[in-house]
Amino acid sequence: MQVAVAGGTGVVGNHVVAKLRNAGHQPVILARSHGVDLTTGVGLGEKVSGCDAVIDVVNIVTTRRKAAVNFFSRTTSNLLEAARSNKIRHMITLSIVSSEEVDFGYYFGKRTQEGLLRSGGVPWTLLRATQFFEFPQPLLDNRSPVVLMPRMLCRPVAAQDVAEQLVEHVTRTPSGRTRDLAGPEQLNMVDMARRIARVQGRHRLVVPLSLPGEVGRAMSGGGLLPRGDYAQGRRTFSDYLATLGRSTGQ
Template identity: 70%
Template sequence: MQVAVAGGTGLVGKFVVAELRAAGHQPVILARSQGVDLTTGVGLQDRLSGCDVVINVANVVTTRAKVAVDFFSRTTGNLLSVARRTGVKHVITLSIVGSDEVDFGYYMGKRAQEELVRDGDLPWTVLRATQFFEFPEPLLDNRSPVVLMPNMLTRPVAARDVAKRLVDHVTQDPAGMAREIAGPQQLGMVDMARRIVRAQGRHRIVVPVSLPGKVGKAMSGGGLLPHGDYDEGPLTFDDYLAGLARPMATGR
């Protein structure tokens, strides 16, 4: 099956592409490096022609509601419009657990995206996932010895496990709101960041920061945890840390 992957060069997208190939599908990457601009729709018609399914994992890194809503609305709107014209039969979209409960800027963008998918006339599946194991790393990559890390309670999940679940939906009937996916352990983001620092042998002081008001309370109090039945990714955070550990230098 020919499957388009919006954001196929990103963190989750790379795993999705690899899983599609392993399952015998033909991935078609929708990204600027492939001549596609999701924000304008340039290049979409040619790349989507002949595709049966679209997996949308396109992303923007922002905490601002205006930026997030604009990005997810424009990219999803363009994708749905062209997918309809080219005969795509199923649109699978990655979203976030708690996006409908926490009034944070980025999550408001994901809400707008989900609404467009739900209200569209193409068969659809939305898979909500918890934060990935990789979530703290961009914040740890600055050169400052002190890193501010938000107080967040989550069940972090491996991006690879999320990609596998997305690809599973390719050969299934459209599910609407699919069972959420989360990791096997409940962890705080500050603890995760400190453990990443230790595993990599880096020197960073991680300082907890609570966002003000209802948003901070929801993030630290369980608003980002799955409710009811959900699928559990098998990989643990310890598995992830083992892959990050730097080998000890050997001298002669």
């Protein structure tokens, strides 16, 4: 099958593209570096022509509600329009566990994305996943010796496990919202950041940051944890750290 991957150069997107190829599918990467601007739709129609499905893992790094809502409104609307025009049979979208319950700025964008998907006129599957193992990395990459890391209690999941779940849906019937996906361990984001820094040999002072109000209490108190029946990734955070250690020679 020919499968378009929106955000195919990102953390999850790279794994999705690789796993599609390993499964014998033909991935079509939708990203600026491949001639497609998802926020304007430029280059999108011709790229998805002939595709059987779309996997949407496009992302923006922001904590601001307005920026997140604007980004996901534009990218999702453009993807849905291209999918309808090209009679694509399946739209598979990645979102976040508890995005409808925690009023964090970025999550409002994901709510907008999910709403558009549901009403977009294209058969769909929605997979919500918890935070990735890589979540602390952008903050650790800052040159400052002091890193403010939000207090977050979560069940982080491997990006590879998320990609596997998304790719499995390519050959399945669109199923609406599917089971949430979470990692096998309950961890604190501050501790995760410190462990990553040690493995990478970075001299960073990781300082816990409590976000204000209901959002901060939800993040630190388990509001981001999956509820009810959910699928569990097989890779552990220790597996991820071992991979980091090999890549950095530690």
